[in-house]
C-alpha cells in the first residue's frame with residue numbers, strides 16, 4: 288500500500304520581531320531550522336528574505352528538490368476568514384499571499400493559521416497537551432495571545448479573529464491596551480505590563496530614571512522580587528493575581544482539560560505557576576475547583592513552528 292505520509296514538512300513561524308523557518312518530520316522532529324531577526328523595512332522585504340531562507344534551506348538539505356508537498360505557516364497576527372492578514376506589529380502584510388507565494392515558488396501546498404491557534408495545535412500534538420483533543424493555550428510574552436482548540440478544531444469565530452485571550456477586560460479604569468481598550472489582561476499581566484507596573488510603582492516612590500531603566504520586563508521583576516525587593520514583590524503579586532483572575536475566567540468559559548502557558552514570562556517556572564494555581568482557584572466555579580490543570584508549554588520557542596507542522600499534516 289502506498290504510504291502518503293510525507294518524509295518532511297516545511298514549517299514557518301512568522302513573528303513581528305523574529306521568524307523561524309524549519310524542515311521537520313511529521314513526528315515533530317526538527318531536522319533543520321533557521322532563525323531570522325526582523326531587521327527589514329516593511330512586510331514585503333521581510334517576506335522576500337524569508338522566502339530566500341526557505342530556498343537556501345531546501346537547496347542545502349534536499350538539493351532544492353521538492354521531495355515533499357506540504358508546508359505549514361503560523362503567522363503572528365490575526366487572519367480573517369477571507370485570508371487577509373492583519374499584523375499589529377509590521378505594516379504591509381495585508382496584500383501578501385503567503386500560501387500562494389510558497390506554492391508558486393516551491394510547488395508546496397501550504398496551510399496558514401494565526402500563531403496563537405498554531406501554537407495551541409503544536410502543544411496539543413507534540414507538547415504539553417499530547418494525548419488530549421482539546422486545549423487552551425496562552426502565550427504570555429511582550430503581549431498575551433492564545434488559541435483554543437476544541438476536539439481538534441480551532442475556535443475561529445465569525446471573522447476568524449476569535450480567541451484573543453489577552454483582551455479580556457478586567458478593570459474598566461485600568462491601563463490603556465494595544466487593542467484600543469482599557470484594563471485588558473494583556474495591559475495588566477504581559478511581560479511588558481509587569482515591567483511597566485514596577486517602573487510606575489518605583490517612580491511613585493521617587494526612583495531615578497536610571498533605577499527605572501533596570502526593569503524593562505518581567506524577568507527583571509521576578510529577579511528583584513526573589514532578591515527581596517518589597518516593591519517588586521508587591522507589584523508582582525498584583526500582576527499574578529490579575530493573570531490568575533483572567534485565567535480563571537478563561538477556564539470557566541472554555542472548560543478545557545488543560546491550560547498551557549508558553550512565551551517568555553512562564554520561563555519563571557514555579558515562581559509563576561505556584562502562586563497562579565493558588566490564586567486561580569477562588570475565581571473558578573465552585574464545583575470545578577479540583578479540575579484546573581495549568582501546565583507550562585513543552586516546546587519552548589518551537590510551539591508555533593511545530594504547530595505549523597501539525598497544521599500542514601491536518602490538511
Ligand SMILES: [Zn+2]
Pocket residue numbers: 453454455464465466467468469471472473474
Ligand atoms: Zn486589549
